[in-house]
Amino acid sequence: MIDVDDVLADFNGAFIDLSHELFGTPKDVEITEWDFYRCIPGLTREMEQEVWNIIKNRENFYETLKPFAREEDFSLLREVILSKRYEIFFVTSRFPVRGRSVEEQTCRWIKRHIGDSISPLVYVTSKKGALCEKMNISIALDDAPHHIDNLICHGVSVVVMDWPHNRQFVDLPRVKNLKEFFHVVENWDIICQNQTVE
Numbered sequence: 001m002i003d004v005d006d007v008l009a010d011f012n013g014a015f016i017d018l019s020h021e022l023f024g025t026p027k028d029v030e031i032t033e034w035d036f037y038r039c040i041p042g043l044t045r046e047m048e049q050e051v052w053n054i055i056k057n058r059e060n061f062y063e064t065l066k067p068f069a070r071e072e073d074f075s076l077l078r079e080v081i082l083s084k085r086y087e088i089f090f091v092t093s094r095f096p097v098r099g100r101s102v103e104e105q106t107c108r109w110i111k112r113h114i115g116d117s118i119s120p121l122v123y124v125t126s127k128k129g130a131l132c133e134k135m136n137i138s139i140a141l142d143d144a145p146h147h148i149d150n151l152i153c154h155g156v157s158v159v160v161m162d163w164p165h166n167r168q169f170v171d172l173p174r175v176k177n178l179k180e181f182f183h184v185v186e187n188w189d190i191i192c193q194n195q196t197v198e
Contacts, residue, residue, distance in 0.1 A: 010068040060099035073178035129154030
């Protein structure tokens with residue numbers, strides 16, 4: 001399972017840009033906590049809510065996001081999907097916005113970056129752990145602390161996409177890109193043995 005926002009797509013960057021556009025907040029900030037107002041100087045909780053409202057009302061917002069992943073990572077992802085080495089599920093907890101459904105916007109965005117010939121398997125749920133358990137998905141890549149906790153509670157092995165807002169997970173494999181993630185997946189048995197020994 002691969003999460004979408006801030007793993008493949010740059011949601012944080014879009015939020016920061018929109019906050020800057022609306023309120024003049026700085027663009028060069030590091031997201032160190034899950035709540036944006038706690039780490040963007042000058043952004044209050046009320047202002048953050050206003051940004052969320054703009055996003056919810058923006059037509060097909062998710063299709064406008066810039067990529068977070070590098071082109072070489074999208075190429076590798078395309079190669080892995082086409083080789084059928086692993087069955088890749090894209091699971092996101094995105095909320096509805098105006099326009100096409102979240103699933104359709106997410107599919108269209110992924111296809112634009114990995115190729116129209118691929119039909120991505122996209123699921124939208126805030127209960128990622130339950131979905132993965134039900135579908136027998138054994139390894140997940142995510143960045144959100146609450147999803148990481150939920151996945152672990154459902155017995156799913158988690159690889160953390162490294163962000164300052166999730167550094168509390170010190171005992172889990174941590175990666176900065178998809179190339180590193182697939183390296184971890186391919187060496188999963190060795191990694192598990194090393195963690196057991198330590």
